[in-house]
Structure formats: C-alpha cells, structure tokens
Amino acid sequence: MNKIFLIIQREFLNRVQKKSFLIATIVLPLIFPAIMAVLVYFSIQQRKNATRQTIQYVDESGLFVPDTSKFVFKKLMTDVKSAKEAFQTSDDYGLLYIPHFELSHPDGVTLYTKINPSPNDIGNLEGMLENQIRELKMKKFNVDQKVLDSLKTDVPIENFNVADAGQEKKSNSNVLLGVGVAAGILMYMFIFIYGAQIMQGIIEEKTSKVVEVIVSSVRPFQLMMGKIIGLASVGLLQFLIWIVLITTLSSVVLAYFGVQMPQQQMMQEMAQNNPDMQAPPIEILKMMSQIPFGYVIFNFLFYFLGGYLLYGALFAAVGSAVDSPAEAQQFMFPITIPLLISYFGLFTFIMNDPHSTVSVWLSIIPFTSPIAMMGRIAFGVPGWQLALSMVSLILGFMLTTWVAGRIYRVGILMHGTKINYKVMAKWFMMKG
C-alpha cells in the first residue's frame, strides 16, 4: 500500500512540476477570458464605427419609404436601365429596383451590387419591405394594430416536479439540460485527455526499459494503479484551478467592460420591453437554487472517478502492449467507440428525453454511464436506476482493471512482439 502511495506521489509530482502543466493550467484559463474580452471589445467597437452603406433605389411602385437606420438611401428618378449604367461608375453599395407590384404578389424586387452582399444586408432590406407591405395590407383590410396586438397570447407553463411526496419543486428544463450537458462534455474530455496520458506514460516506461527495475520492487498491478490514480489527482487539481481561475477572471473581465453576464443583459432588455414578464434573471437564480447542487456534485465526482478508472485501465492495457504511440492507434478503436456512443447519445437521446428507454440504458451500462448519467442527473433519476448504474460502474471498472492488469503484467516485459488481439488474449490467459 505504501508503495502505491509512493508511485502516486511520484506521478503527481512528475506532472505537476512540468512546465507544460503550469502553462496548461495557468494560461488556458487566461486565454478563455482573454478571447471573451477581445470579442466584447470588437463588438463594441464595431457597433460604434459601423458606417451605413449607401443604396440607390428606383421605385416604380411609389410605395417605398426608406428606413435610414441601416442604410443611406438615394432616390433616383431615372428608369432602371440608365440607373444601372450610372451605378457601374458610382461608389455606392447597391442599387435597389422596386417595380410596380400587386400587394398580394410583391415580385420583381432586385438588388444590384458590385460585390456579393452579405445575407445580413439582404435580410435587412427584405425585412424593411415586408414590414411596409404588411402595414399597407393592414390599412387595406382595415385592421388596427391594437386589435392585432390583442390577438397575441402568451401562455407560460410552469413545471412542478411532484416526484418527492408533497414537495413541489419548480424545474427548468433548459437550465437542467445545460448543467447535464456541460458535465457530460467535461467527463468526455477528461477521460480522453488523461487516459491518453496514462497510455503515454506506460509506453515511456516500457521503451526506456525502466519498468523492469520498477517491477522488481513493486507488483506490476501496483505500478499500474499508482499511475492511474496519480494522474487522476493531477487531473482533479488542474480542474479545480481552472474552475477557480475561469470564474474569477471572467467576472473581472466582464465587470471591466461594464456588462453583466450577457444573457442576463438580454433578459433585462426583454423585461423592459415587456413589463408583464417577471424579471427572468431572478427566475434563473431561483431555478439554480432549486437544483440540488450537493447531489449533482457528489454524483459528478462519483461518475468522474468511476468512468476514469474504467477507461484508464483500458488505456493502460493498450499502453503496456505496444512499443510506440503510433502502434497504439490500432487498439484505440474499441475504447473510443463506447465513448463516442455515449457522447452522441447525450446530444440525441438524452437531450430529447432524459427518461426514454435508451437514455435509461445508456446511463446504466458502465461503459456509457459516466457521460450519459451526467446528462440525466439534474432531471432527477429514480433511486433504483442510480443504484443499479453505480453498482454496475463499480463492477465495470473492477472488471476492466482486472483484465487490464493481467495484460499489463505480461505486456510491459515484452519487446518487439507483433501485437494483435489474439496475442493480448493469450497474455490475459497466461499464468502469473
């Protein structure tokens, strides 16, 4: 036991003392708010500096009333043919031709430009014309704007979860989904990045031949587990630092630019436009407080460790069998497939319906459960499903660790052998 601890400690220090760890841990969270700052800066600048393009127009219908908030309009009294010729030599952005049209069939409106216009500009022009035609139609049919407004109805459905006897919990699907998807993606990334590092480390030990010295002092299984756990602790530390740094720095950056969280701002604008709506930021905060964070975090850590151990062992087995990372590629397939299945399952089945049969099974099978269960957890998972999933995850990682350990103990001492699944199976069957 003491020796496993020594190996964990060594692995931890090896990684943490590396410059690359420092860079990845400190710089990455800096990049994130920095990109955000740059984007916010440019969007503010763009809004300030945006110059309106000039558009010439020929209006044969006589109905067009230019809206000058987006473009500068120049009315031409000539016919469209000579306007087109004159446009060739002008510096203006476009030439809009509005023929005489029926209100019911507004065809033939054409925009001539010298460069391809952005979809945004076309959309703006179309919107402008559509609005005007709409108003003309309303007048024609004697419809009053007030009548139209009174036709609009908003039916808010409030969702109460009554699963827990008597306790009504207000739930918000989108917030819950956001939490689940974010946790699932984190899990996926963590398993891949650190699993690959386990593999890399084992290949290094094997090719540098140091492994024979080490296994003369400790059992191969201790070495393997020490490496897996050591790297897990590095990962958790890195994670913790990221979360702390990103939250602090992001709020500093946002505070500097005098904006609150963007969606909050948006919500406020909406609230101002529509005084009937209750201020949504408060709603969201209320909703967030409804999520049992202790419960979610506990489960996150559980599936995090379980999933990492399960896949870490498989990565370790592959690392022990091969002589180079290039050779390892061919054995990555069976490891990647269940991870990809759970990743796509998260975005299809679970986002659609976290309680569907497929979702439930994805969250119970140990190879997919760490990611799938994260997607479901915030929606509330029945106790028996959670228990079944947890037990099968524990059994699952015990199984993969056992299998991997048996391949590992033989693999690390084999050099230059041609490896395929049959050879690995033979190693697995081999006596001590």
Place this chain on the structure above:
Amino acid sequence: MEAALIAQHVTKRYTNHVALDQVSLTIPQQTIFGLLGPNGAGKTTLIRIINQIINADSGEISIFGEPLQPKHIGTIGYLPEERGLYKKLKVGEQLVYLAQLKGLSRKDASEKSKAWMRKFEITDWWNKKVEDLSKGMAQKVQFISTVMHEPRLIILDEPFSGFDPVNAQLITQEILELKAKGCTVIFSTHRMETVEDLCDHIALINKSKKILEGSKKQVKDTYRTNTFVVEHKGTFNLTSDGYELVEQKNIEDTFFRSIVRSQHITSPNQLIRDLTNVTEVHSFIEKIPTMSEIFITLVKGGSDE
C-alpha cells in the same frame, strides 16, 4: 553457513515452449556466482523469477534460508540487462525514488544516494536529468540504484556492457568490495574472461536445463582432459604407452612444442619421467580448459543431440 539462494526444480512454461525445466541451483553465500548460458537459454526467466517479477509454475526458491516472499524485495538488488531509468527525472530524485521503492525511508534514501554519488565522484550530477547524461554516466547511476539499498543478494545481468575499461575497472572493484562486505553476487554474462577473473561458482544453463554447476575449480577439474603442453628439443613419438601425441610443432631450430594427451589418469610426474626417456624436456605445463572452451564444448555438444 546456509546458502544465499537455493532453487529446487524450478519450471516455467510458456504457451509454446518451456523456459526453465526442473532447474535446481545452490548459490553459496559471499560468492560471485556466474550464471552462464547462450541467448534464450532461460537465464533471464530464472532471474525474473528470483526477482518475483514472474512466478514459476512449479519448484521452490529459498533465499537465506527462507522461502522467497515479497518482503525479500529489499534483500535483492537487480541490474537488468536492458538498462533503463526515467529520462526526464533528475539523477538525485531518481535514486531516492528507486531506493524508496525498495523500502528505504526518504531520509535514508537521500543520504545513501548522496554517499554513493560522492564515492563515484559524480555529486554534481544530482540535478541533471538522465536524458542529458552519456550512456556510461547513466550506467553508473543505474549501478548505484542497484546496490544503494544494501541488498544481500545482487543480481547483475551483463554488468559490463556499455562501460569503458576505466569504469569497468571501477565497477569490478565495487563488486569485489561488496563481496568482501558479505554480499552474494549473481553474474549473468557471456563474457568468459569476466567469469574466469571474478566468479567463484558457476552454473551453465542451456535449452532451459541446467547442465553444469559447481565451483570454478571443480568444474575445471571435471573437464581436465589430461592434456599437457611440452616444449622439447628434437622430435619423439609416444603412441605406444597409453599416450596420444595430439600435435607436434616446430618452434625454432630443433625446438618443438607438443601436445600430449594421456589415455588414463596419470600423474604429471610419470609423464615427465616417460618423456625424459625419449626427448629433452624444456618446459612442461598441464593444459587446463578455459571457461570459454568448457562453455562451447557443452553448448555445442548439447545442440548436436
């Protein structure tokens, strides 16, 4: 004095071949024991079994009178043939870590590695990464890691490969010093001159079987062929009296060198007496086989079967 290591009927089978077949060995304490054999004979398998890296299928091994157990890891120091250290780790940290794995406390490990580095005059390497060392330098570090935890049994697999003559001399010195202090050393090697110079006992393994074991003297006695080298003046012939004249060569003028083999066990004196009857003897020496000759004879003989 009990033996340092006794192996009894150790057998290890792999799917397609038998790596060790009923191998029994006794390694006396405070000796340098040469474990010889051609490539693929099973030496490394035996060494790995002694190091508890792999388990034997059957057979028993006892070390200093006790059955081999995990607690004996610290009793053994092992220098594998394929040398290897953590490339990115600094020399000092590396030595301390390896010694800790052998069961030393951090403090002990640190003191011992410093002492050994002073001894080898390499204290300024403490903060160097192994990847920045030359091959010979790394070998020295690895040797330190093998003996640092004061093992009573030291297993060296081809210890001199990669060393220049000066460093080989230094390591030889260390090995003799360790033996003088009471350590038992197992040497696995192909280099017969090393065996000739250093080993007290040897065992020869060929094709998974032990085919020879004993002290160097015993072995040589066994393979004495009663062959003598004589330098003499004038030719002679000896076929009749139970002797065989294997070879006779002219050295210069009337001087010749002859190789005479006695058919029966004869004392050298008797041969000299017989020789003086037929020629003028200038020098006389028994031709004792070298380890290399014994090795080749046995291994080749084995493969002819």
